[in-house]
Amino acid sequence: MLRIPCPWCGERDETEFRYRGDASQSRPAAEAGLAAFNAYVYERQNPCGWHLEWWLHVGGCRKLLKVVRHTLSHEIHSVGGPEDPLSLPQGLTR
């Protein structure tokens, strides 16, 4: 069971949240071309290590959170709002 510290509601069980995938992708410019859009929609780094991801607090404040979580230990490093520039910890990725 993950315990996700929501900046607005405090620490809550993962069952209050819905996972919304990789948050490191940003939408390319409209004229960026097929390869860029293919990478944006489909290709993922899928790291075994620290991962920047979206979680929707659907059973709480209903805000979208950005979370840095480790995909092997499931440790949560930091949580912020969509605008917060969270960075991945160094040195612990495989």
Added chain:
Amino acid sequence: MNPVPKSHPTAAIARRVSSGRYSGWRLFLEGLTGQRGWSRAWAKAAPRSRYRVVIVGGGGHGLATAFYLATEYGITDVAVLEKGPIGLGNVGRNTTTIRSNYFHPDNIRFYEYSLKLWEGLERKLNFNAMVSQRGVLNVFHTDAQRDLFTRRANTMRLLGVDAEPLSREAVKQRVPLVDLDNGRYPVLGGFLQPRGGTVRHDAVAWGYARAASEAGADIVEHCEVTGIRRDGARVTGVETTRGPIAADTVCLAVAGHSSRLAAMAGLALPIESHVLQAFVSEGIKPVLDVVLTYGAGHFYVSQSDKGGLVFGGAIDGYNTYGQRGTLPMAEEVAAAAMTLLPGLARLKVLRQWGGVMDMSMDGSPIISRTPLEGLIVNGGWCYGGFKAIPAGGLTTAHLIARQAPHPLAAHLDLERFAAGRTIDERGAGPFPYAH
């Protein structure tokens, strides 16, 4: 037990019988001669410095690919590299179901081919994999679901695959344990594929390993790939914990970790890794002679020959490489089990485990060339890897040997994403955690 002396007349016969093939005769004769004639099922090979084909991953797909490369395409200069002992990854972690009751015609054809190969597998491998075609029964709970299953059954029948609609009463007759009028999702009927069933998964790994080894492939255990060698846009071999190995073709068959291996070659794949849990209960008398699948949640169950109920649910739902499940999904699976089969309420769960899976962006597998010459990917299996082992191995071997996709797996290429030809079985969109 008294050992039988070497001069015993049956020993000579036993030696003749023990040409390596397994048979009832041999079992009988070994029984008379102290079981001393058995040899290792496959050779523990040490890696050579170069091979024509290196397959990364000694799971079901890797071993099957090596077997079909040798037996169907005449390529025996093959190594299968496995970081641990073979058979401990997803090939030994699934819930052992085989079936071909898919929605998309391309998927039906592919999985039906696999089911046909399962039907003849034990003779082909000379290994008892306990293929049991006990039937796969999906139950439905709404009118819309009935329409969808009817459409699926019709598509299957048009393609020559067996599918039968079942009434409520027929479901009850087939599985008396089912609570048709459960308070949450009453069962309206079912959809049966009689030829579906289960296979003993460990025997699949061992059977393919033995047959591939016998056909000339090297099965190298405890050899982890740590890097992929490139010469520009061409892959030339792999770095391993047992030294570098050169190869004309490198095939990744490491579903669960495809992204990590592809990253070694500088590629990003349309895949996320997720954990899927499975459970087994204490052994009980026979109560279930079909693989039963719940329609109002992700829950499927069959009874093993030891009597334990083997069941599983959906993925936990967020990226992970941890081979362990978490409790919220265990609770959801238990709730689904209680809704459908309340008679099992007092059954104890003996074991629970997790397997890390490649969840692809459209929920369908990938058997494909890559932008790098000489690099083949077999992965993205989502929930379907085990049942696809024979067809996955054969079509991957075809792709390696002929350098062109097998007609039955041509739709599983990587280019389908950019080309807009995704095979989205559930219509869930490019969200792996939703498939």
